[in-house]
Amino acid sequence: xxxxxxxxxxIGGGLHGLSAALYLARAGKGVVILERAWVGRxxxxxxxxxxRTLGRDLAEVPISLEAMDMWHRIETIVGDACGFHxxxxxxxxxxxxxxxxxxxxxxxxxxxxxxxxxxxxxxxLRRLVPALSTHCVGxxxxxxxxxxxxxxxLSAFRRSCEAAGVTIHEGCGVTAIERQGADWxxxxxxxxxxxxxxxxxxxxxxxxxxxxxxDDIALGMKASMMIVTERLAPLLEPVVSxxxxxxxxxxxxxxTLxIGGGLQGKADLDxxxxxxxxxxxxxxxxxxxxxxxxxxxxxxxxxxxxxEAKTADLLPVIGPSPNAPGVIHAFGFSGHGFQLVPVVxxxxxxxxxxxxxxxxxxxxAAKRLMARKAAA
Amino acid sequence: MKRVDVxxxxxxxxxxxxxxxxxxxxxxVLVVDDQPAPGGQIWRSVxxxxxxxxxxxxxxxxxxxxxxxxxxxxCGAAYEPGTQLWQIEPGFRAYLSxxxxxxxxxxRAVVLATGAQERPVPFPGWTLPGVLTVGAAQILLKSSGQIxxxxxxxxxxxxxxxxxxxxxxxxxxxxxxxxxxxxxxxxRVALPHLPKALRAAGDLLKGFGWATTLRLRGIPxxxxxxxxxxxxxxxxxxxxxxxxxxxDATAPxxxxxxxxxxxxxxxxxxxxxxxxxWRDDQDCYVxxxxxxxxxxxxxxxxxxxxxxxxxxxxxxLRGELAALRIAERLGRTDAQAAExxxxxLLLRLGRELALRPFLDALFKPRPQIFAxxxxxxxxxCEEITAGGIRAMVEVGQPGPNQVKxxxxxGMGPCQGRQCGYTVTRxxxxxxxxxxxxxxxxxxxxxxxPITLGELAGLEQEAVP
Amino acid sequence: xxxKLHEPAAQAVTIYIDGAPVAAETGESVAAVLLRQSPLWSRxxxxxxxxxxxxxxxxxxxxxxxxxxxxxxVQTCLTQVRDGMRVERQRGKRSLFA
Numbered sequence: 016x017x018x019x020x021x022x023x024x025x026i027g028g029g030l031h032g033l034s035a036a037l038y039l040a041r042a043g044k045g046v047v048i049l050e051r052a053w054v055g056r057x058x059x060x061x062x063x064x065x066x067r068t069l070g071r072d073l074a075e076v077p078i079s080l081e082a083m084d085m086w087h088r089i090e091t092i093v094g095d096a097c098g099f100h101x102x103x104x105x106x107x108x109x110x111x112x113x114x115x116x117x118x119x120x121x122x123x124x125x126x127x128x129x130x131x132x133x134x135x136x137x138x139x140l141r142r143l144v145p146a147l148s149t150h151c152v153g154x155x156x157x158x159x160x161x162x163x164x165x166x167x168x169l170s171a172f173r174r175s176c177e178a179a180g181v182t183i184h185e186g187c188g189v190t191a192i193e194r195q196g197a198d199w200x201x202x203x204x205x206x207x208x209x210x211x212x213x214x215x216x217x218x219x220x221x222x223x224x225x226x227x228x229x230d231d232i233a234l235g236m237k238a239s240m241m242i243v244t245e246r247l248a249p250l251l252e253p254v255v256s257x258x259x260x261x262x263x264x265x266x267x268x269x270x271t272l273x274i275g276g277g278l279q280g281k282a283d284l285d286x287x288x289x290x291x292x293x294x295x296x297x298x299x300x301x302x303x304x305x306x307x308x309x310x311x312x313x314x315x316x317x318x319x320x321x322x323e324a325k326t327a328d329l330l331p332v333i334g335p336s337p338n339a340p341g342v343i344h345a346f347g348f349s350g351h352g353f354q355l356v357p358v359v360x361x362x363x364x365x366x367x368x369x370x371x372x373x374x375x376x377x378x379x380a381a382k383r384l385m386a387r388k389a390a391a
Numbered sequence: 392m393k394r395v396d397v398x399x400x401x402x403x404x405x406x407x408x409x410x411x412x413x414x415x416x417x418x419x420v421l422v423v424d425d426q427p428a429p430g431g432q433i434w435r436s437v438x439x440x441x442x443x444x445x446x447x448x449x450x451x452x453x454x455x456x457x458x459x460x461x462x463x464x465x466c467g468a469a470y471e472p473g474t475q476l477w478q479i480e481p482g483f484r485a486y487l488s489x490x491x492x493x494x495x496x497x498x499r500a501v502v503l504a505t506g507a508q509e510r511p512v513p514f515p516g517w518t519l520p521g522v523l524t525v526g527a528a529q530i531l532l533k534s535s536g537q538i539x540x541x542x543x544x545x546x547x548x549x550x551x552x553x554x555x556x557x558x559x560x561x562x563x564x565x566x567x568x569x570x571x572x573x574x575x576x577x578x579r580v581a582l583p584h585l586p587k588a589l590r591a592a593g594d595l596l597k598g599f600g601w602a603t604t605l606r607l608r609g610i611p612x613x614x615x616x617x618x619x620x621x622x623x624x625x626x627x628x629x630x631x632x633x634x635x636x637x638x639d640a641t642a643p644x645x646x647x648x649x650x651x652x653x654x655x656x657x658x659x660x661x662x663x664x665x666x667x668x669w670r671d672d673q674d675c676y677v678x679x680x681x682x683x684x685x686x687x688x689x690x691x692x693x694x695x696x697x698x699x700x701x702x703x704x705x706x707x708l709r710g711e712l713a714a715l716r717i718a719e720r721l722g723r724t725d726a727q728a729a730e731x732x733x734x735x736l737l738l739r740l741g742r743e744l745a746l747r748p749f750l751d752a753l754f755k756p757r758p759q760i761f762a763x764x765x766x767x768x769x770x771x772c773e774e775i776t777a778g779g780i781r782a783m784v785e786v787g788q789p790g791p792n793q794v795k796x797x798x799x800x801g802m803g804p805c806q807g808r809q810c811g812y813t814v815t816r817x818x819x820x821x822x823x824x825x826x827x828x829x830x831x832x833x834x835x836x837x838x839x840p841i842t843l844g845e846l847a848g849l850e851q852e853a854v855p
Numbered sequence: 856x857x858x859k860l861h862e863p864a865a866q867a868v869t870i871y872i873d874g875a876p877v878a879a880e881t882g883e884s885v886a887a888v889l890l891r892q893s894p895l896w897s898r899x900x901x902x903x904x905x906x907x908x909x910x911x912x913x914x915x916x917x918x919x920x921x922x923x924x925x926x927x928x929v930q931t932c933l934t935q936v937r938d939g940m941r942v943e944r945q946r947g948k949r950s951l952f953a
Contacts, residue, residue, distance in 0.1 A: 060796050145952075146952070166796055166797050169797075245840065247949050247950070248947070248948040248949060250952075269799075270901065270948050291835070291836065293478060293486060293836075293849065294495075297847060300843045300846035301850050303843055304843050309951040311847075312491075312844060314841065314927075314928050315840055316802070316804050316840050317835065318835065439882055491926065508913065509911065518918075520894075520895040520906055520907060522910065523910055523911075523912070524910065526912070527909065527910060527911050534882065535882075536880075537858060539858075562860055772902075774905065809915070809916055839914075840928070
C-alpha cells in the first residue's frame with residue numbers, strides 16, 4: 016500500500032469538497048481530494064444550479080446571504096463567472112391563499128431584520144416574467160438571486176484548486192479509515208493517505224464515510240428529477256417556483272429550459288445508478304405547462320434523477336465531528352446546496368485552521384442527527 | 392391501462408415475422424413503428440412500390456418483402472404506425488407517443504426489432520446540406536421515387552453503395568464517381584473466412600457483379616481513398632479526397648453520398664439496461680443474446696439487424712425464433728415443440744450468418760473514420776469538434792459520460808446516435824485504452840424527444 | 856438536389872413550404888420534398904445558425920426538423936405529406952413569443 020502524507024484529506028470531489036479544498040489550500044494547507052468516480056459525478060453534476068436565498072429555512076439565511084455576496088464576486092474567488100446571472104428568483108402565488116402565505120413569510124423576515132425577499136403584485140410579476148400564465152396573482156421575489164452553470168462552476172472550482180496546489184485523485188473511493196497516532200490513515204484500495212484532518216464532503220454517501228470514523232449520523236437520500244428541453248430563444252430571465260407545486264423553472268445560458276422542483280425518481284446508493292419515474296415527472300411537466308402555457312409544444316431532450324443526501328430537518332450537517340478529532344463534516348444539503356458552496360468552504364477552513372468560525376452554524380451540528388448514547 | 396401479451400417495436404422484416412409467428416399461437420400482439428407503413432428500411436414503402444416500375448428498379452430482394460408485409464397485415468396483430476417508443480421500464484411498461492399524445496402500455500414480453508443505422512462517419516463538411524448517407528438516398532428512391540438530379544459522388548465501402556449505384560443507374564441516374572474507401576489488402580485478410588461463405592455464394596457473386604457493372608459503364612472508381620472532405624457555403628459545392636498514395640484531388644459536387652457500414656441500433660437495449668458486448672470484428676456494440684434472441688432481461692428480445700447486421704432473411708428468422716420462445720414462455724407451446732420448430736430456423740440462420748465473417752473482414756472500417764481531425768464536428772447536434780473532445784483528456788481518463796457532462800457532446804436530440812461511437816474511439820485513442828474499456832454514453836430516456844404537453848398529459852391516465 | 860422520376864400514376868398534392876406552394880405526392884415524406892427545393896438547406900441550427908438539411912432519412916440524425924402544421928421540431932423524414940400541409944423552416948432557436 017502506498018502512503019501519501021497531507022495536511023487535509025477531503026473525501027468527495029463535488030462542489031463542497033472542491034470549495035473546502037480551495038480555501039484550505041489558499042490558507043497554506045497541503046490538501047488531497049479523494050473522489051470515487053469523477054469530479055462532479057453526482058449532485059454537483061445533476062443540480063439545476065439555482066443560486067437562491069429565497070425561501071430558505073431561517074437557520075440558513077445568514078450563511079446564504081453571505082454566500083450570495085460571494086456569488087456576486089465569484090470571478091474573484093475562482094477566476095470565472097461560472098455563468099452566474101442575478102435575474103432574480105421568484106416564488107409565484109397562483110391563488111390569494113398562496114399570496115397570504117407569501118406575505119406572512121415576507122413579514123416574518125422583515126421582523127428579523129432581513130430585506131432580501133420582497134412581495135410583488137400581479138403587474139410587476141407580469142413585467143418580470145411575461146411568459147407566465149395570467150392566472151398568477153403575485154409573488155415573492157429575491158432580486159439578487161439567480162442561477163449559474165453547474166459544469167462551468169465545477170471546472171472553475173477544480174482549476175482553482177489545482178492552481179492552489181490541491182491534488183485530486185479520481186477513481187479513488189475510500190474503503191477504510193483508521194487512527195494512526197495523531198493522524199488518520201485513509202485507505203482507497205491499495206492507496207493510503209495520512210493526514211491529521213479529514214473533510215467529509217461525500218454527499219449521499221457521507222453517512223457511510225462518517226461511520227468509518229465512528230460517527231453514526233442519520234442520513235437519507237433524494238433522487239430529484241430534472242427535465243432539459245431543446246434550446247429556445249430568450250423566454251424568461253428569473254428562476255420561477257410556485258407555492259404548492261414541485262416546480263423550479265428556468266432558462267439556461269444555452270437557451271434550454273431546465274425544469275426541476277424535487278419530484279422523486281429512483282436511486283441506488285450501491286450501484287450509483289438512478290432512474291426517472293415518468294408518471295411522477297408528469298406532474299412536473301403539468302406544473303410547467305400550467306404556469307407557462309406557451310411551452311406545451313417544447314420538446315424534452317433529456318431527463319435524469321440525481322442522487323444527493325437528505326437530512327430529517329432538511330438542514331445540512333456542517334461542523335466538527337463530536338467524537339473524532341480533526342474531522343469536519345460538510346454534507347446533507349438536501350437539494351439546496353449549490354448556492355452555499357462558496358461560504359461552506361470558508362467555514363470548513365475556519366474550523367480547521369482556527370478551530371472555530373464566526374459564521375452561524377449552530378443549527379447544523381451533527382449531534383442533532385445522532386442517537387443519544389446511554390451513559391456508560 | 393392497455394395490456395398486451397407481446398409488444399413488438401419495429402415493423403421491418405424481423406418485427407413483421409415475429410408478429411406473424413406470435414399470432415399463430417394466438418398471442419395478443421401490438422406492433423408499433425415510427426414509420427408510416429411497414430417494411431423497415433430494406434422494404435420501405437414495399438406495399439405501394441413493389442409492383443411498380445420503381446419496384447423493378449429496386450430489384451427482387453426488395454420486391455420479395457411484399458409477401459411478408461401481406462402476411463403481416465393479415466395476421467391479426469394490432470399495428471400502430473407513426474408511433475414512437477420513448478421509454479420502457481422493466482415489467483414491462485412501455486411509453487409511446489403519436490400525434491402529440493403520450494400513453495403507457497403493459498406487455499408481458501417485448502421484442503425490439505428496431506434494426507440498424509449507418510455507421511456515423513465524421514469528416515470535414517459532413518454537416519453541409521447535400522451530404523447524405525447512401526441509405527438516405529436509397530430511401531428517397533424507395534419512398535419518394537427520387538434520385539440526384541446531377542451526377543452524384545459516392546464515398547464509402549461495403550455492399551450497400553454498390554447496390555444503390557446499380558439501382559440508380561437502372562433508374563436513369565448519373566454517377567460522377569465512386570470513392571471506394573476500402574483499404575488495400577482487405578480481400579487478402581478476408582479470404583480465409585471465405586470457405587464458410589461458400590454456402591451463401593449467391594450473394595457474394597451478386598456483389599462482385601455490381602462492381603463490374605460500374606466499371607463497364609465507365610464510371611470512375613477511385614480505390615483506396617483514405618480521406619474525404621466536403622466544402623461549400625450553406626451546401627456542398629466541392630469535394631476533396633486523398634488516396635492511399637498520398638495524392639489529393641478535388642471535384643465540383645452538389646451531392647455527396649457516404650456509407651461506411653451499418654451498426655445495430657442499441658439505444659433501446661442500453662436504456663433498458665441490457666448487457667451489450669463490444670465486437671472488435673465489427674467495431675460496434677451488439678446486445679448479448681441467447682440463441683432465441685433473448686437479452687439479459689427476461690422476456691425482452693432483440694430480433695433483426697439490431698441483434699447483429701445480417702440482412703433481411705436472417706432478420707425474419709430471428710423474429711420467428713423470438714416469437715417461438717415467447718410463445719413457450721407464455722404457455723402457448725411446450726419446450727419440446729419449440730425446440731423442434733426452432734431447429735430448421737436455426738439451421739437456415741446459420742447459413743445466412745455464414746457470409747458475415749468474410750464481409751466483416753472485407754469491409755472493416757478504415758481507421759481514419761475513428762480519428763477525425765481536430766476541426767471536424769463530431770457531435771452534430773451540439774456542434775462539438777473532435778478537438779473539443781480531445782481537450783478533455785488532459786488529465787485522467789475521462790469516460791464518455793464525463794466528457795458529455797463537460798462538453799455537451801451527446802446532449803442533443805439524437806442522444807449520441809451520431810457521435811457516440813466517435814467519442815468512444817477518440818477517448819480510447821487518446822487514453823491508450825480499448826473501446827470496450829471506454830464504454831458508451833449512458834443512454835437515458837426519453838429515447839425520442841417528447842413535448843412537455845405530452846408528458847403532462849400522462850398524468851391524466853387512469854391508474855389501474 | 857434531388858428530382859423525382861417520371862411517375863404519372865402517382866397522386867399529386869400541394870404542400871406549403873414557408874408559404875410557397877410546392878408539388879408533392881402521397882406516400883412521400885416532407886423531408887424528401889425539402890430535398891427538392893432550392894436553397895437546399897432546410898434548417899438553421901439553434902447552436903450556431905449553421906445550415907443543415909436531411910442527412911439520414913430514417914429518424915436517427917434529427918437534421919430534418921421543421922415546423923409542420925404549427926408543431927415545431929417535427930422529424931420531417933417520419934412525416935408523410937398531406938394536401939395543404941404547412942411546413943416552416945426553423946431558423947436558429949425557436950421563439951415562443953408570437
